[in-house]
Amino acid sequence: xxxxxxxxxxxxxxxxxxxxxxxxxxxxxxxxxxxxxxxxxxxxxxxxxxxxxxxxxxxxxxxxxxxxxxxxxxxxxxxxxxxxxxxxxxxxxxxxxxxxxxxxxxxxxxxxxxxxxxxxxxxxxxxxxxxxxxxxxxxxxxxxxxxxxxxxxxxxxxxxxxxxxxxxxxxxxxxxxxxxxxxxxxxxxxxxxxxxxxxxxxxxxxxxxxxxxxxxxxxxxxxxxxxxxxxxxxxxxxxxxxxxxxxxxxxxxxxxxxxxxxxxxxxxxxxxxxxxxxxxxxxxxxxxxxxxxxxxxxxxxxxxxxxxxxxxxxxxxxxxxxxxxxxxxxxxxxxxxxxxxxxxxxxxxxxxxxxxxxxxxxxxxxxxxxxxxxxxxxxxxxxxxxxxxxxxxxxxxxxxxxxxxxxxxxxxxxxxxxxxxxxxxxxxxxxxxxxxxxxxxxxxxxxxxxxxxxxxxxxxxxxxxxxxxxxxxxxxxxxxxxxxxxxxxxxxxxxxxx
Amino acid sequence: xxxxxxxxxxxxxxxxxxxxxxxxxxxxxxxxxxxxxxxxxxxxxxxxxxxxxxxxxxxxxxxxxxxxxxxxxxxxxxxxxxxxxxxxxxxxxxxxxxxxxxxxxxxxxxxxxxxxxxxxxxxxxxxxxxxxxxxxxxxxxxxxxxxxxxxxxxxxxxxxxxxxxxxxxxxxxxxxxxxxxxxxxxxxxxxxxxxxxxxxxxxxxxxxxxxxxxxxxxxxxxxxxxxxxxxxxxxxxxxxxxxxxxxxxxxxxxxxxxxxxxxxxxxxxxxxxxxxxxxxxxxxxxxxxxxxxxxxxxxxxxxxxxxxxxxxxxxxxxxxxxxxxxxxxxxxxxxxxxxxxxxxxxxxxxxxxxxxxxxxxxxxxxxxxxxxxxxxxxxxxxxxxxxxxxxxxxxxxxxxxxxxxxxxxxxxxxxxxxxxxxxxx
Numbered sequence: 001x002x003x004x005x006x007x008x009x010x011x012x013x014x015x016x017x018x019x020x021x022x023x024x025x026x027x028x029x030x031x032x033x034x035x036x037x038x039x040x041x042x043x044x045x046x047x048x049x050x051x052x053x054x055x056x057x058x059x060x061x062x063x064x065x066x067x068x069x070x071x072x073x074x075x076x077x078x079x080x081x082x083x084x085x086x087x088x089x090x091x092x093x094x095x096x097x098x099x100x101x102x103x104x105x106x107x108x109x110x111x112x113x114x115x116x117x118x119x120x121x122x123x124x125x126x127x128x129x130x131x132x133x134x135x136x137x138x139x140x141x142x143x144x145x146x147x148x149x150x151x152x153x154x155x156x157x158x159x160x161x162x163x164x165x166x167x168x169x170x171x172x173x174x175x176x177x178x179x180x181x182x183x184x185x186x187x188x189x190x191x192x193x194x195x196x197x198x199x200x201x202x203x204x205x206x207x208x209x210x211x212x213x214x215x216x217x218x219x220x221x222x223x224x225x226x227x228x229x230x231x232x233x234x235x236x237x238x239x240x241x242x243x244x245x246x247x248x249x250x251x252x253x254x255x256x257x258x259x260x261x262x263x264x265x266x267x268x269x270x271x272x273x274x275x276x277x278x279x280x281x282x283x284x285x286x287x288x289x290x291x292x293x294x295x296x297x298x299x300x301x302x303x304x305x306x307x308x309x310x311x312x313x314x315x316x317x318x319x320x321x322x323x324x325x326x327x328x329x330x331x332x333x334x335x336x337x338x339x340x341x342x343x344x345x346x347x348x349x350x351x352x353x354x355x356x357x358x359x360x361x362x363x364x365x366x367x368x369x370x371x372x373x374x375x376x377x378x379x380x381x382x383x384x385x386x387x388x389x390x391x392x393x394x395x396x397x398x399x400x401x402x403x404x405x406x407x408x409x410x411x412x413x414x415x416x417x418x419x420x421x422x423x424x425x426x427x428x429x430x431x432x433x434x435x436x437x438x439x440x441x442x443x444x445x446x447x448x449x450x451x452x453x454x455x456x457x458x459x460x461x462x463x464x465x466x467x468x469x470x471x472x473x474x475x476x477x478x479x480x481x482x483x484x485x486x487x488x489x490x491x492x493x494x495x496x497x498x
Numbered sequence: 499x500x501x502x503x504x505x506x507x508x509x510x511x512x513x514x515x516x517x518x519x520x521x522x523x524x525x526x527x528x529x530x531x532x533x534x535x536x537x538x539x540x541x542x543x544x545x546x547x548x549x550x551x552x553x554x555x556x557x558x559x560x561x562x563x564x565x566x567x568x569x570x571x572x573x574x575x576x577x578x579x580x581x582x583x584x585x586x587x588x589x590x591x592x593x594x595x596x597x598x599x600x601x602x603x604x605x606x607x608x609x610x611x612x613x614x615x616x617x618x619x620x621x622x623x624x625x626x627x628x629x630x631x632x633x634x635x636x637x638x639x640x641x642x643x644x645x646x647x648x649x650x651x652x653x654x655x656x657x658x659x660x661x662x663x664x665x666x667x668x669x670x671x672x673x674x675x676x677x678x679x680x681x682x683x684x685x686x687x688x689x690x691x692x693x694x695x696x697x698x699x700x701x702x703x704x705x706x707x708x709x710x711x712x713x714x715x716x717x718x719x720x721x722x723x724x725x726x727x728x729x730x731x732x733x734x735x736x737x738x739x740x741x742x743x744x745x746x747x748x749x750x751x752x753x754x755x756x757x758x759x760x761x762x763x764x765x766x767x768x769x770x771x772x773x774x775x776x777x778x779x780x781x782x783x784x785x786x787x788x789x790x791x792x793x794x795x796x797x798x799x800x801x802x803x804x805x806x807x808x809x810x811x812x813x814x815x816x817x818x819x820x821x822x823x824x825x826x827x828x829x830x831x832x833x834x835x836x837x838x839x840x841x842x843x844x845x846x847x848x849x850x851x852x853x854x855x856x857x858x859x860x861x862x863x864x865x866x867x868x869x870x871x872x873x874x875x876x877x878x879x880x881x882x883x884x885x886x887x888x889x890x891x892x893x894x895x896x897x898x899x900x901x902x903x904x905x906x907x908x909x910x911x912x913x914x915x916x917x918x919x920x921x922x923x
Contacts, residue, residue, distance in 0.1 A: 035748055039770075044749045072628070073731070087682070094676020119749070167705075167770035168751035171729060182678075233828065234748055235637060235734055236708045236771045288897060310831075312772070341773040341826035343833065345897050411862065421782050451863045456779035456820070463862045 030113075032159040034248065035239075036125045036148060038314065039167040042174045043123040045156075047116045053085060053106040062116070063099035068152055070177040073119035076102050084108040097182035121175035122152030123248070125163050127258070127316030131348075132323050133266055133285070133332065136408070140266040140287065144259030144313065146229070146240065150248045157247040165314040165339070166237030229258045231304065231311035238311050261308055263292060269347075270356050270410060274417035274459075278360075281412065283333075283353040285320060289313055289340045313340040318348050355405040356412065356466075363475070364397040391483050400474040404466040415461040418443055420480055422460060426452030439483040445476045529553075532613075534659035536623065536673070538648060541664065543571075544623040546656075549580065549615050554606040558589070561614070564599030568653040569621030577602050582612035622651045625663040627683075627728035629755055631766075632747065633710075635735045637693050642712070642720070644684040644728075650677055665723045686720045694765075697776040697821075698841040706838070708771040712764045725758040730766055774836055774892070777822040783906055784818065784852070815909040816851065823901040825892045833894030840888040844907060850878045850886065852906040859899055867902075876903070 028049065035044040051060070062074065071092070078085050088103040106112075125148045132141040146163055150156070228243040242256060265288070270281040291299045291309040304310055320332040333350040340346045371391040376383045404410050420441035423431055427450070434442065443460060445452050453461040464472060529550040537545040552561060563575065572593065579586040584607030593600050606612065625648045633640040646663035650656070656673040666683030673679065692711040701707070710732070715721040732750040751768040758764040798808040819842075827836050855872035858865060877889040888905065895901065 033746070037749075042749070046746070072729075075630070089682075090680040092678040092680075094674065117747075162748075164748065166772065168749070169707075169753055169767045169769050171752055171754055232737070234736060235633075235750055236769055236773070237748075237750075239736070239748060339772045341775075342828050343826045343896060344775075344824070413862075423782070451865060453865075454781070457782055465863070 032156055033162065034123065034156055034159050035162045035164060036123050037164045037166075037168060038125050038127070040170045040174075041121050041124060042168075042170060043120050043152075045118055045120055048079075049114055049116065051112050051114050052110070053104065053112050054109045055106055057088075058104040058106055060102040060104060061099065062102070064118075065098040067098075067154060068121040068175055068178040070119045070121070070174045071097050071100070071180075072177055073117075073174075074100065075117040077115040077117065078104075079113040079115055081108060081112050085112055092182065095182050097180065119174050120152055120154070121173075121178055122154075123148070123150050125149065127165075127314040129259075129313075129316060129318040129337070131264075131285070131318060131320040132329070133320060134323055135325055137268050137285075137322065138266055140264045140285070142259065142261045142264050142287075142308075143257065145255050146242075146258045146314075147253050147255045148248060149253045150250050153250055155247070155249055157249075158245045159248060161242045161246045161248065163240040163242070164234075164237050165240065165312060167339075168237070227256060228305065229256065233311075238314075240311070257305070259305060259308075259313075261292070261306055264308065265292075268350075268410070270353060270412045271415070272358055272412070273415040275415065278416070279358070280352045280354070281356045281358065283350040285348045285350055286345055288343075288345050290343055309342055312342055313337070313346065315339045320348065320350060356410065357403050357405070358414075359401040361399045361401070362396055363399045365395060367392050367394050369393045388485075389482075390485055391481075392485070393479050393481050395477065395479045397477050398475070400476075402464065402466070402472040402474070404468060404470070404472075406466075407468050409468070410466045412464045412466055413461060414464070414474075415455065415459055417458050418460070418478060418480075419458070421457050422454065424452065424454050424460060426454070426460070428452075437481070437483075439481050442479040442481060443476065444478070448474050448476060531657065534656050535662070536648075536656060536659055537662045538623060538625040539662055539664050543619045544621070544652070545617060546620050546654075547615055547617045549613060551611050551613050554582070554586065554604065554609060554612050556606055556609040559604045559606060560601050561604055562599065562601040563616065564597070566598060568598075570598070571619040571621075572598075572600065574617075574619040575600065576617040578615045578617070579604075580613040580615050582606065583610040584608035586612050620652050620654070622653065624649050627665065627726040628680075629725075629728055629730040631710075631730060631732040633691065633732055633734045633750060635737055637691060637734070639688045639690050640710075640712075640732075642686040642689050643682060644686075644725070645680050646683040647678055647680045648673075650675055650679075664726060684722065686722075689719045693837075694839055695771050695774045695836050696839045696841060697774075697778075699778050700841075700843055703778070706771045706774040706776055708768050710766045710768055712766070713761070714758045714764060715761045721760055724760055724762075725755060725764065727757045728755055729753075730755040732766065732768055771827075771836075773825065773827040774838060775822075775824040775826070776838070776840065779820040779822070781818045781820045781904070783816040816906060817909070818852075818904060818906045821903040821905070823890065823892055823903060824895045826895070835891055835893045838890045838892045840890065840903075842886050842888070842905075842907070843884055844886060844909060845884055847910040848883075848886075849908050849910075850905065851908040852904070853878065854904040856902040856904070857899065858902055861898060872903075878905075 030048040030050060032048075033046040035046070037043065060076075064071075064074075074090075076087055076090070078087065084107045086105045088105050091101045091103065093099055093101065125146055128145050128147065130143045130145075134140070148161065148163075227246070230241045230243060232239045232241065240258060246254065248254065267286045269284045269286055271284060272278060272281045276282065287308075289308050289312065291307055292302065294300050300307070315336065315338050317334060318337050319334040322330045322332050324330065335349045335351075337346055337348055369392060370389055372387040372389050375386050375388075377386055378384075400414070402412065402414075404412075418441035420439065423433060423436070423440050423442045425431060425434060425442075425444045425446045426448075427446070430446070441458075445460065445462065448462050450462045450464060453463075455461055462474070464474075466472060529552050531548045531550055533549045535547040537547070552559075561577070575591075577588055577591070579588075586604060586606045589603040589605055591600055591602050625646050628645045628647065630643045630645065631640045632643075644665060646665065648661055648663050650673055653675055655675045659673055661673065661679075661681075663681065663683060689712055694709045694711055695706050696709055697706045712718065712720070714725055729752055731752045733747040734750045736746040736748055738745050753766040753768065755764055755766060796808050798806045800806065821840060823838070825833075825836050825838075827834055853872060853876060855870050855876060857868045857870050859868070860866055875891045875893070879887040879889060881887055886907075888903070890903065892901070
């Protein structure tokens with residue numbers, strides 16, 4: 001069913017009493033604009049109407065029963081004759097949260113363009129991508145879509161649709177505000193009323209809708225070509241405006257192409273990390289959100305829809321396919337991607353890759369430099385000596401065997417976690433405090449042929465550029481210097497080495 | 499019926515005090531309220547002042563005041579004579595038992611009309627503030643409009659009345675019971691905004707937030723009154739397009755605006771700044787784990803008066819953070835620097851011991867690190883003993899050029915020993 005928000009203008013003289021109101025005119029929507037946000041369930045609706053006013057006080061009623069409109073957001077803006085027409089106040093009638101009245105003071109008579117703006121809930125949009133990688137996995141065709149979902153119960157036809165990419169702060173949910181009953185003792189929203197009252201409200205609403213629909217202009221003819229998406233930066237967000245007018249029907253998602261780029265340079269990278277189990281490599285596709293370059297390394301002059309790096313890529317689902325030489329497709333994987341700023345890199349997880357294997361062995365381990373506390377305990381009339389280790393050094397020697405079964409060169413990253421503060425002997429040489437007696441994980445990775453990166457207190461990363469058909473063996477040693485492990489029962493007592 | 503009734507009982511009623519309440523005579527002629535003022539400024543109590551003209555007889559008069567279904571504080575009712583021909587004095591106020599009513603015994607020197615004002619406190623009325631900010635496209639200033647929403651559930655239909663909702667001044671023509679009215683209370687134009695990019699790991703470990711900061715003073719085109727708490731909705735003017743007769747506005751975000759006294763700042767969290775990325779890592783202090791705790795040298799006086807030194811090991815905690823900073827923000831397609839603020843929360847006695855800024859070029863095995871001077875781009879601000887802010891003027895970065903900021907904070911805990919003293923031979 002088509003639903004429109006009825007707007008009724010009631011004109012009266014300033015001195016007239018409430019009872020003597022006259023229905024003079026019923027303005028229709030001149031245009032509608034939807035600004036849809038994807039981070040929160042909020043849509044800003046902007047309607048332009050032409051209002052006929054008379055000198056004196058004009059009362060305009062606006063009601064929105066059975067919708068998900070936030071009553072606190074409804075805003076009325078006079079667009080012309082601002083010096084002659086003033087909004088005095090906005091009045092919400094007793095016990096109702098689905099109607100209001102604007103009291104306008106006019107010093108002129110005639111038509112005044114106004115804008116009514118409100119937030120509604122139930123319309124969202126999402127981005128999704130389809131990537132087609134070539135057989136060598138060094139180039140990809142990327143198509144980006146935006147999909148608009150309307151579950152608001154409203155039909156918005158012939159509307160300008162704009163999508164906001166970004167995360168706004170919202171302190172209260174619009175759907176909650178829309179459903180909140182009117183405050184006060186007599187305040188009852190639509191949902192709280194008995195069925196008979198709801199029936200009456202619905203009937204009134206339908207009547208107003210019918211009146212409103214009569215004057216509605218016919219919807220635009222269907223566009224022959226797919227609409228263009230115009231992108232524009234706005235503060236910390238990006239605004240995607242879909243060119244032309246759209247019909248956003250209830251429960252009918254609409255999918256539009258926002259991006260269609262060929263020849264995006266692609267790179268595959270394989271990562272293994274203790275943060276994600278540390279047993280299997282995960283494959284990632286990397287590409288940059290930058291303008292495409294030609295063969296000479298210059299930025300190509302492509303249309304906006306055919307180029308990257310002109311707007312951020314909104315977060316969304318990515319589905320990746322690989323194309324064989326005979327044009328057959330293989331599904332590589334699907335994942336969600338985060339928002340990608342202009343100039344940044346996208347890293348899309350394609351899933352676990354079994355072509356590269358990692359076998360980790362503990363080759364040796366040992367404990368040295370023990371300091372123990374000794375004490376006697378009586379068990380069945382016998383004294384037994386006990387020793388508690390207080391300080392000791394525990395050493396592990398690891399061997400990691402990495403084999404690439406890929407037919408091409410492969411870049412791999414391995415990140416390891418150590419359960420103590422890491423003192424690293426890596427590519428930058430032996431640290432000064434390598435022989436320190438302090439507690440910590442003393443990690444010796446200096447024999448690995450790679451740059452060693454210390455990520456944070458506990459994580460160390462190394463990089464391998466692997467050729468096909470070669471086995472890589474990485475050996476490293478870690479000494480955990482454990483200090484003051486046992487309880488200090490008698491700190492006065494001198495501690496001695498065993 | 500819910501309403502306030504006021505009656506003037508005309509004539510000299512000498513024996514009135516002894517008449518029981520039930521037997522009081524009520525007149526049907528009601529003097530109309532001439533003006534009504536509803537003052538919600540107090541926040542907790544609503545004051546209603548109404549003016550009426552009562553015809554008084556010479557000598558003693560009784561003015562009766564009663565109400566039903568309205569929460570009037572009986573003890574708060576004040577009766578004042580504003581205008582009368584000759585002296586008019588209130589002799590006494592009488593409260594009939596078990597009734598929402600009272601009457602004043604008034605003596606008048608001359609017969610004739612007298613303007614009286616009755617003031618009382620009333621319940622179930624409230625006012626709340628909300629704001630709408632229209633930000634200019636360049637985000638340098640905004641138009642801030644304060645709206646007051648007054649809700650009347652007092653039970654009383656105020657006819658024509660003036661409402662003072664707390665801030666600003668608004669005249670309302672009619673105010674019925676159960677109604678809510680949203681009124682524009684004030685308008686501040688061209689209020690300068692400071693746009694801030696804030697990373698606070700205690701609030702959000704992964705994302706940088708964008709805030710607007712306003713100052714409530716005259717220099718910044720505000721400062722007329724302390725701003726009450728309320729929701730602030732922010733809209734931004736879009737660049738003017740051809741098919742738009744009036745500039746479009748997009749919704750930027752909303753936040754609760756805290757109560758803001760004069761000269762105070764108002765910080766509004768608008769949304770996430772996704773182009774400015776900060777990652778925070780806890781690193782080991784320079785010089786290794788030994789440097790985590792600090793060793794002091796203190797004088798020590800023995801029992802025999804001999805002076806020596808001791809080395810108590812206090813828990814002087816050194817924390818070294820590494821912030822990986824990336825800025826992909828663009829304006830008109832060009833990369834731009836951004837003012838970034840990193841907030842850290844510390845406590846007790848502390849100092850910023852060391853700051854180092856590194857430029858990281860390249861990736862993977864080809865990374866080169868270079869320490870760069872940070873004097874011009876970094877400022878550590880001590881907000882108070884619990885809060886420190888690092889202000890960084892962050893230049894644009896790329897995938898192959900990033901910045902690493904290292905900050906070492908030394909927290910001094912002089913009162914607590916880290917461990918029992920280890921006796922050495």
